[in-house]
Amino acid sequence: xxxxxxxxxxxxxxxxxxxxxxxxxxxxxxLDYAVFPGGARVRPRLTLAVAAACGGDGSPLVDAAAAAIExxxxxxxxxxDLPCFDDATMRRGKPALHAAYGQRLAVLAxxxxxxxxxxxxxxAGEADPARLVPVLMTVAGGVGAPHGIVAGQAWECEPxxxxxxxxxxxxxxxxAAATMAGAAAAGVDPAPWGALGERLGEAYQVADDLRxxxxxxxxxxxxxxxxxxxxxxxxxxxxxxxxxxARLQGLVDGALEAIPPCPGREELAxxxxxxxxxxxxKELAQQAA
Amino acid sequence: xxxxxxxxxxxxxxxxxxxxxxxxxxxxxxLDYAVFPGGARVRPRLTLAVAAACGGDGSPLVDAAAAAIExxxxxxxxxxDLPCFDDATMRRGKPALHAAYGQRLAVLAxxxxxxxxxxxxxxAGEADPARLVPVLMTVAGGVGAPHGIVAGQAWECEPxxxxxxxxxxxxxxxxAAATMAGAAAAGVDPAPWGALGERLGEAYQVADDLRxxxxxxxxxxxxxxxxxxxxxxxxxxxxxxxxxxARLQGLVDGALEAIPPCPGREELAxxxxxxxxxxxxKELAQQAA
Numbered sequence: 001x002x003x004x005x006x007x008x009x010x011x012x013x014x015x016x017x018x019x020x021x022x023x024x025x026x027x028x029x030x031l032d033y034a035v036f037p038g039g040a041r042v043r044p045r046l047t048l049a050v051a052a053a054c055g056g057d058g059s060p061l062v063d064a065a066a067a068a069i070e071x072x073x074x075x076x077x078x079x080x081d082l083p084c085f086d087d088a089t090m091r092r093g094k095p096a097l098h099a100a101y102g103q104r105l106a107v108l109a110x111x112x113x114x115x116x117x118x119x120x121x122x123x124a125g126e127a128d129p130a131r132l133v134p135v136l137m138t139v140a141g142g143v144g145a146p147h148g149i150v151a152g153q154a155w156e157c158e159p160x161x162x163x164x165x166x167x168x169x170x171x172x173x174x175x176a177a178a179t180m181a182g183a184a185a186a187g188v189d190p191a192p193w194g195a196l197g198e199r200l201g202e203a204y205q206v207a208d209d210l211r212x213x214x215x216x217x218x219x220x221x222x223x224x225x226x227x228x229x230x231x232x233x234x235x236x237x238x239x240x241x242x243x244x245x246a247r248l249q250g251l252v253d254g255a256l257e258a259i260p261p262c263p264g265r266e267e268l269a270x271x272x273x274x275x276x277x278x279x280x281x282k283e284l285a286q287q288a289a
Numbered sequence: 290x291x292x293x294x295x296x297x298x299x300x301x302x303x304x305x306x307x308x309x310x311x312x313x314x315x316x317x318x319x320l321d322y323a324v325f326p327g328g329a330r331v332r333p334r335l336t337l338a339v340a341a342a343c344g345g346d347g348s349p350l351v352d353a354a355a356a357a358i359e360x361x362x363x364x365x366x367x368x369x370d371l372p373c374f375d376d377a378t379m380r381r382g383k384p385a386l387h388a389a390y391g392q393r394l395a396v397l398a399x400x401x402x403x404x405x406x407x408x409x410x411x412x413a414g415e416a417d418p419a420r421l422v423p424v425l426m427t428v429a430g431g432v433g434a435p436h437g438i439v440a441g442q443a444w445e446c447e448p449x450x451x452x453x454x455x456x457x458x459x460x461x462x463x464x465a466a467a468t469m470a471g472a473a474a475a476g477v478d479p480a481p482w483g484a485l486g487e488r489l490g491e492a493y494q495v496a497d498d499l500r501x502x503x504x505x506x507x508x509x510x511x512x513x514x515x516x517x518x519x520x521x522x523x524x525x526x527x528x529x530x531x532x533x534x535a536r537l538q539g540l541v542d543g544a545l546e547a548i549p550p551c552p553g554r555e556e557l558a559x560x561x562x563x564x565x566x567x568x569x570x571k572e573l574a575q576q577a578a
Contacts, residue, residue, distance in 0.1 A: 022454070023435020027443035031434060079400060084392040101446075103373040107396065108443045111368060111403060115433030118407040122425035129418035136411035136425075144404030145320060146312025154316035154397045157390075165311070 007044045010067040011035055014120045018112065030101045030109040031116075034074045039092055039221075042204065042275070043174060044070040047182040049271055050193060053264035056186025064124030065135050065181040068117035072143050073174060075113035078106050080153060086230065093221035114143070134184040142177025149174050156232070163233045167205045168198065175201030192260040199255035200272070206248040207279035209236040215281040245284055252276040296333045299356040300324055303409045307401065319390045319398040320405075323363045328381055328510075331493065331564070332463060333359040336471040338560055339482060342553035345475025353413030354424050354470040357406035361432050362463060364402035367395050369442060375519065382510035403432070423473040431466025438463050445521070452522045456494045457487065464490030481549040488544035489561070495537040496568035498525040504570040534573060541565040 001009070015035055019028035044066035051057040051065075081088040081096040082103060088096045098106035121139065125132025145151045152170025155161045179197030180190035211220060212227045213236045227234040236244045255276075256269045290298070304324055308317035333355035340346040340354075370377040370385040371392060377385045387395035410428065414421025434440045441459025444450045468486030469479035500509055501516045502525045516523040525533045544565075545558045 018434040020435035023440050024443040024447050024458075026446055027434055027440060075400075079396055082396065084396065104446050105443065107368055107371065107373065108439050108446070111364075111399065112434040112439045112443075114400060114403045115429050115437070115439065119426065119429035119433060122422055122429060125418075125425075126422050129414075129422050132421065133411055133415050133418050136414075137408065140404050140408035140411060144408060145307040145316055145401040146309035148404070150397050150401045150404065151312050151316060154313040154394065154401075157315055157393050157397070158313050169313075 003045050003048045004041070006048060006063055007041050007066055007070065008038075010063040010120075011038075011070060014064075014067050014071070014116060017119075017123075018116050026101065026105060027108060027112065030097060030105045031112060033100060034078050034097050034109050034113060035071065037092065038070070038074075040278070041070060043073055043178040045275065046175065046178040046197065046200065046272075047185070049268055050179045050182030050196075051186040053259075053262045053268035054183050054186035054188045055263040056188065059131065059185055059187070060124040060127060061121070061131055061135055061185040062182065064120050065139065065185040066178075068120050068139050069142075069174065069178045069181060071113045071117040071120065072139070072149070075110040075117070076143075076149050076153070076174075078113070079110040082106055085153070085156075086226065088222060088226070090217075090222045131185065131187055134190055135181050138180045138184050138190050139177050142173045142180075147173055148177075161233065163235075163238070166233060167202060171205040171208075172198045172201035175204065188262070195258040196255055196260075199251050199258055200276070203248050203251035203255060203276060204279055206235045206244050206251065207281070209234040210241065210244050210248070210284060211281045212236065213241065214283050219282060241284070245280075248279070292334050292337045293330070295337060295352055296330050296355055296359065297327075299352040299409075300327075300359060303353075303356050303360070303405060306408075306412075307405050315390065315394060316397060316401065319386060319394045320401060322389060323367050323386050323398050323402060324360065326381065327359070327363075329567070330359060332362055332467040334564065335464065335467040335486065335489065335561075336474070338557055339468045339471030339485075340475040342548075342551045342557035343472050343475035343477045344552040345477065348420065348474055348476070349413040349416060350410070350420055350424055350474040351471065353409050354428065354474040355467075357409050357428050358431075358463065358467045358470060360402045360406040360409065361428070361438070364399040364406070365432075365438050365442070365463075367402070368399040371395055374442070374445075375515065377511060377515070379506075379511045420474065420476060423479055424470050427469045427473050427479050428466050431462045431469075436462055437466075450522065452524075452527065455522055456491060456524075460494040460497070461487045461490035464493065477551070484547040485544055485549075488540050488547055489565070492537050492540035492544060492565060493568055495524045495533050495540065496570070498523040499530065499533050499537070499573060500570045501525065502530065503572050508571060530573075534569075537569070 047066040051062040078097045080086055082098055089099055121136050142148050147169055155166040176194045176197035179193045183193040184190040217224050259265055336355040340351040367386045369375055378388055410425050431437050444455040465483045465486035468482045472482040473479040501513055506513050
């Protein structure tokens with residue numbers, strides 16, 4: 001089964017378990033709406049790729065970790081789009097969840113997705129409880145306080161913020177959790193895998209800032225120019241487009257150097273290099289080619 | 290250490306781990322504000338009491354399960370108080386979290402508390418991973434979709450709802466998780482302990498409906514008359530005050546009959562009977578005496 005099929009299958013299975021016929025039907029619909037159809041599924045792909053590189057992608061915890069990371073990413077998108085944050089109307093080419101189902105179901109769907117992520121890990125951990133603990137702790141660390149994506153979003157509520165610290169928490173933390181959880185699910189010490197995820201997360205954030213400046217709304221599936229409109233920190237604003245592209249390429253190179261020794265190191269590097277190329281907005285990828 | 294001290298100590302320890310000096314300070318403050326000072330801590334007391342009755346309250350998972358249940362309860366209060374739900378201005382005798390810190394930090398604090406609950410379980414599970422799985426699955430089932438408290442709140446977004454189903458999910462589910470998690474953390478099969486929690490949860494919900502009609506705002510620490518103002522289902526509205534009191538007493542009697550065989554059955558029944566008396570608003574407790 002290819003990575004994409006594995007991820008969609010794992011997400012479908014876990015969503016089905018959250019939707020019983022005697023549960024509230026609109027919540028079940030909203031959960032589905034938040035997760036399908038997905039974006040590029042960059043983070044769970046990373047989890048699967050790292051687990052494979054570590055030589056241990058046979059555990060059910062691998063697919064569960066990938067699904068959990070994506071569910072938590074979807075939850076953060078739903079909550080970040082709320083009127084009190086970004087007030088985003090579009091996401092992944094369709095109305096944002098709160099625009100389609102109302103704010104109340106948007107808050108609840110985000111909450112339910114967070115719970116479901118950990119439930120998914122727990123269910124997969126039944127066969128191998130000892131391996132569950134490092135996977136769970138890794139995933140939780142990437143999401144919660146004080147250093148996960150919730151903390152990253154919370155930096156936007158502080159009177160002042162250091163750009164690198166903000167981006168590390170808001171984006172880098174979940175990427176680091178994605179690589180580390182892949183290693184942990186494969187039965188390998190996750191700690192050395194954090195740097196790879198952090199650097200890829202930084203690269204992805206820079207690419208995201210660039211897309212917000214350069215890409216079309218059609219290409220993104222959401223409005224552009226939001227960072228400037230919301231006065232958010234942005235590498236593209238601070239460094240200019242060319243400076244940001246150079247920074248992105250440096251970050252990808254640095255990320256690949258950070259891959260720890262493992263059986264599938266070469267294949268992982270090749271895979272990540274081709275994925276990183278897809279981070280760039282089409283306009284810049286053509287210029288860079 | 291008495292139950293109250295154990296609960297506050299466990300909550301303090303887990304909150305401290307969510308507050309690093311390099312994390313966003315206002316989020317850390319908001320988390321503290323959401324958890325301390327607490328209410329009656331009814332649910333975590335239940336977890337400790339059941340674990341003790343099962344003869345197994347020595348595992349670190351017992352205190353962790355109690356703390357996780359309370360963190361999830363606090364998270365639900367913070368999100369339920371948001372303007373898009375109850376728009377509550379007061380909670381536990383002080384301004385609701387969103388009134389004190391803004392809606393954005395209220396959404397994020399709720400999210401962080403949910404993550405922290407599972408992180409707390411994971412940390413305690415390191416010493417006994419096999420026991421972690423049933424505790425985690427029990428807690429998650431009481432909170433998420435399709436039958437947990439998030440689903441309960443989501444029933445308020447449906448065009449029609451059956452009162453018993455709504456209350457079972459909104460209140461009963463977390464009470465059932467509290468009793469079952471206590472048993473699971475003590476190394477006992479949690480399933481037979483669900484009925485006790487469900488019935489106590491129903492009793493507590495009826496008492497809550499009564500308090501909303503009978504008690505003073507000062508006694509509750511939040512405004513009264515909200516169920517009628519928000520046109521919410523309420524046993525006190527459906528059955529009248531006397532009918533609701535009779536129903537509450539029947540539920541408590543039924544709950545105590547549902548205690549499964551265990552070493553500390555008598556002590557548990559006595560403890561729960563005295564706690565249940567404190568569910569009633571003072572005005573009615575005096576009438577009933």
